[in-house]
Amino acid sequence: MSAELTAIPFNRPVPTGRELEYIQQCLHGAHLSGDGPFTRKCQELLEQTVGARKVLLTTSCTHALEMAALLLDLGPEDEFIVPSFTFVSTANAFALRGARPVFVDIRPDTLNLDERLLEAALTPRTRAIVPVHYAGVACAMDRIMEISRSRRIPVVEDNAHALFGKFRGRYLGTFGAVATQSFHETKNISCGEGGALLINDPSLVERAEIIREKGTNRSRFFRGQVDKYTWVDLGSSYLPSDLLAAFLFAQLEQREEIQTRRRRIWDRYQAELCDWAAARGVRLPTVPDGCEQAYHMFYLLLPDLERRQALIQGLRQRGIHAVFHYQPLHLSEMGQRYGGRVGDCPVTERVADQLVRLPFFNDMTAEQQARVIAAVRAS
Numbered sequence: 001m002s003a004e005l006t007a008i009p010f011n012r013p014v015p016t017g018r019e020l021e022y023i024q025q026c027l028h029g030a031h032l033s034g035d036g037p038f039t040r041k042c043q044e045l046l047e048q049t050v051g052a053r054k055v056l057l058t059t060s061c062t063h064a065l066e067m068a069a070l071l072l073d074l075g076p077e078d079e080f081i082v083p084s085f086t087f088v089s090t091a092n093a094f095a096l097r098g099a100r101p102v103f104v105d106i107r108p109d110t111l112n113l114d115e116r117l118l119e120a121a122l123t124p125r126t127r128a129i130v131p132v133h134y135a136g137v138a139c140a141m142d143r144i145m146e147i148s149r150s151r152r153i154p155v156v157e158d159n160a161h162a163l164f165g166k167f168r169g170r171y172l173g174t175f176g177a178v179a180t181q182s183f184h185e186t187k188n189i190s191c192g193e194g195g196a197l198l199i200n201d202p203s204l205v206e207r208a209e210i211i212r213e214k215g216t217n218r219s220r221f222f223r224g225q226v227d228k229y230t231w232v233d234l235g236s237s238y239l240p241s242d243l244l245a246a247f248l249f250a251q252l253e254q255r256e257e258i259q260t261r262r263r264r265i266w267d268r269y270q271a272e273l274c275d276w277a278a279a280r281g282v283r284l285p286t287v288p289d290g291c292e293q294a295y296h297m298f299y300l301l302l303p304d305l306e307r308r309q310a311l312i313q314g315l316r317q318r319g320i321h322a323v324f325h326y327q328p329l330h331l332s333e334m335g336q337r338y339g340g341r342v343g344d345c346p347v348t349e350r351v352a353d354q355l356v357r358l359p360f361f362n363d364m365t366a367e368q369q370a371r372v373i374a375a376v377r378a379s
Contacts, residue, residue, distance in 0.1 A: 086158065
């Protein structure tokens, strides 16, 4: 295969700064386990940048969600609100504690939790509302937080797609009592596998440290607040290695450059596919007023499943890897155990058959993107 026809991946992780240098520093400093110097640097940078009260790095966004479920004391008698159109971890983390997911449909424009359906889904057993900022575009956080305050139900923001995105000038991840972040290799800023818990309710900070430290008060011991540490609560080992934090810190240092590159890629897709899409009944992403998106992905909504599959196959024949995304959780095997039925979330069911994600990675070249755009337009 000639160089110009080299396959274009859907995603690829890209070192952008001093990743190898910082990993070497970590090795020479002889602190490879969790909560080392680079872990603290990452946490402090995120706290200062987005304004969260406390940030704790975790081994994954999944583990950050599990910590949130522990922090909020969800159990078998409880329910939580979650969109059906999301990754399984958003529901699984709370279901692991015995809580029952109540699946709510998404808005047809942003593909986010439909805030207009939220109040009707609440019951006396609802203990958490878990909105997901899909594709890095904010949910309607004003209305969601209004309901949260009036019903005294905490919000857990799944912010896996939306680091550095904003809603009405305020960073996503700072609205809910807690929020979760992903640094998986498919995210804008990555360390391969990793996450973070953002804590905005100060009353939760100390217990979050305990949960993250296997249920011990180890953090208080290292601050000199107790003379020994012991098992005081439920918890697990949620600390990432400082090697991963070293890689992550180099990425975070380059956050403005990374976001600038991704905005350029997103804007070009939008500009060069809008006429093609309008002529074929294809919908492009919607970013409402007041939302400053995180440029996490670019997707197309084809008219139906047949044309979606044909586009993916056509791109693959041209050496371009495009993918579909979430399948409705309420119709999954587990979702049906919780009572999910066909027709419960009609927008989710439709979108799951229509959506195609185009290749999008930090060092995507203009030539690669031109190939993708030409191949889409030729389909």
